[in-house]
Amino acid sequence: MKKHNFYAGPSILPQYTIDESIAAMKDFAGTGLSILEVSHRSKEFDAVMAETEALFKDLLNVPQEYRVIFVGGGASTQFFTVPYNLLQTRAAYLNTGEWATKAIEEAEIFGEVVVVASSKNKNFTYIPRDFTIPTDVDYFHFTSNNTIYGTEIREDFDSPVTLVSDMSSDILSRPVDVSKYGLIYGGAQKNLGPAGVTFVILKESILGKVERRIPTMVDYRTHIKKNSLFNTPPVAAVYSCLMTLRWLKNLGGVEVMEKINIAKSSLLYETIESSKFFRPTIPNPQDRSRMNVCFVLKDEYKDLEKPFLEFASGRGMVGIKGHRSVGGFRASLYNALPLESVQALVDCMKEFEAAN
Numbered sequence: 001m002k003k004h005n006f007y008a009g010p011s012i013l014p015q016y017t018i019d020e021s022i023a024a025m026k027d028f029a030g031t032g033l034s035i036l037e038v039s040h041r042s043k044e045f046d047a048v049m050a051e052t053e054a055l056f057k058d059l060l061n062v063p064q065e066y067r068v069i070f071v072g073g074g075a076s077t078q079f080f081t082v083p084y085n086l087l088q089t090r091a092a093y094l095n096t097g098e099w100a101t102k103a104i105e106e107a108e109i110f111g112e113v114v115v116v117a118s119s120k121n122k123n124f125t126y127i128p129r130d131f132t133i134p135t136d137v138d139y140f141h142f143t144s145n146n147t148i149y150g151t152e153i154r155e156d157f158d159s160p161v162t163l164v165s166d167m168s169s170d171i172l173s174r175p176v177d178v179s180k181y182g183l184i185y186g187g188a189q190k191n192l193g194p195a196g197v198t199f200v201i202l203k204e205s206i207l208g209k210v211e212r213r214i215p216t217m218v219d220y221r222t223h224i225k226k227n228s229l230f231n232t233p234p235v236a237a238v239y240s241c242l243m244t245l246r247w248l249k250n251l252g253g254v255e256v257m258e259k260i261n262i263a264k265s266s267l268l269y270e271t272i273e274s275s276k277f278f279r280p281t282i283p284n285p286q287d288r289s290r291m292n293v294c295f296v297l298k299d300e301y302k303d304l305e306k307p308f309l310e311f312a313s314g315r316g317m318v319g320i321k322g323h324r325s326v327g328g329f330r331a332s333l334y335n336a337l338p339l340e341s342v343q344a345l346v347d348c349m350k351e352f353e354a355a356n
Contacts, residue, residue, distance in 0.1 A: 007319030150294030193241035296328030
């Protein structure tokens with residue numbers, strides 16, 4: 001039976017990435033060594049790191065004065081690394097979910113945090129819009145996609161201060177005007193590669209403005225100076241990311257990817273909206289994530305939740321159970337998920353309705 005992988009992360013990867021990574025685990029770049037055992041100081045891996053940064057910059061049209069670095073620790077480590085490097089007195093944050101909340105908590109260790117707006121009052125089921133970014137803060141931070149609740153911000157804000165965004169779960173899913181940002185970061189394990197590596201896109205001129213002493217490993221300048229090779233990076237994970245970037249480039253880039261993602265998410269949302277059994281958890285279509293589609297059974301059919309999960313599992317649907325804080329169902333439609341899988345889920349939902 002074919003499996004359709006809707007896990008929220010770690011999540012589906014392009015088959016090309018999997019195949020090429022397996023090949024490199026057996027023989028990396030003709031060295032006779034596995035990518036799992038090759039030195040990160042070797043010329044072969046140095047070429048991988050250089051191409052990964054160059055291709056990342058190419059796909060997102062990253063301006064020349066920016067760098068892309070690759071570090072460990074996941075986006076959660078960036079929650080404190082960002083304020084460590086940028087927060088001198090005050091910072092502004094937009095609170096749209098659990099990950100934004102965690103980022104705020106970490107920033108409060110380093111200085112005052114102004115929460116410009118929050119959707120917590122309605123369990124993060126909408127994107128706040130009536131807010132003003134303060135001009136007297138060191139930076140403004142927002143999380144672009146909310147994996148748990150299923151909301152997404154696809155606007156590149158015009159910010160009077162340094163703009164920072166956690167784009168862990170929607171990076172490379174659509175074009176982004178990087179020039180409006182000072183820093184963009186994210187874990188790789190949703191749209192880029194396997195767990196273990198974190199990307200950071202940053203403008204060098206925003207650094208060096210805090211008075212505190214910054215530990216070597218969380219100082220962005222360390223990794224810029226050494227081209228992400230100050231210490232041993234997650235070598236195999238970086239290689240897999242490169243394969244995904246090549247796959248995306250061959251597909252036509254983020255502009256083509258966005259059209260595919262719109263088609264996938266539209267198909268599923270339209271099915272949910274027209275369903276007798278299901279309803280979306282995010283009321284405003286403008287706020288809905290293309291990456292993480294969250295939905296539940298209508299109140300009168302709540303007792304069918306477990307039967308539907310079992311029914312869907314029996315037809316190859318994997319990872320559609322909703323996050324424990326929301327319940328219901330969540331289908332993650334990351335870049336590597338084919339339209340075929342979304343159609344299979346839609347067919348499964350319709351078949352379940354007909355049978356009940």
